[in-house]
Amino acid sequence: MNEGGDMATTATVTRWALKGRGYEFCNCDFGCGCNFGGFPNSKDGSCRALVGMVIDNGSCGRVDLSGVKCAAIVAWPKAVHEVRISNLSLYCSTPGPPALSFSTWDSVSSAASS
Secondary structure, three states: OOOOOOOOOOOOOOOEEEEEEEEEEEOOOOOOHHHHOOOOOOOOOOEEEEEEEEEEEEEEOOEEOOOOEEEEEEEEOOOOOOOOOOEEEEEEEOOOOOOOOOEEEEEEEOOOOO
16 A cells, blocks of 8 residues: 555556558548547548558567558447447558468457447
């Protein structure tokens, strides 16, 4: 316990850095409002996107992420900043010889908060 009688907590911080290129394509009309703190201007008010990243140099903790390529298909029922992701499919690949390369698909769903 700390001096005030409250339980003390210790947080572990993982250092990370990424440098690369990112791409985003969504169902909004030109100039997606979500990227600027606004709201989707799609016909149904939702946000559905294909987002990609090529990491030229990077790491997370001791894990070297240089050369990793990722793509995600993401769906939000409202503006990105208003609700949690309702659907996500993620694909990542690593560089290297075929024996060391991998790719995975993972799908998750969560209840959207209103």
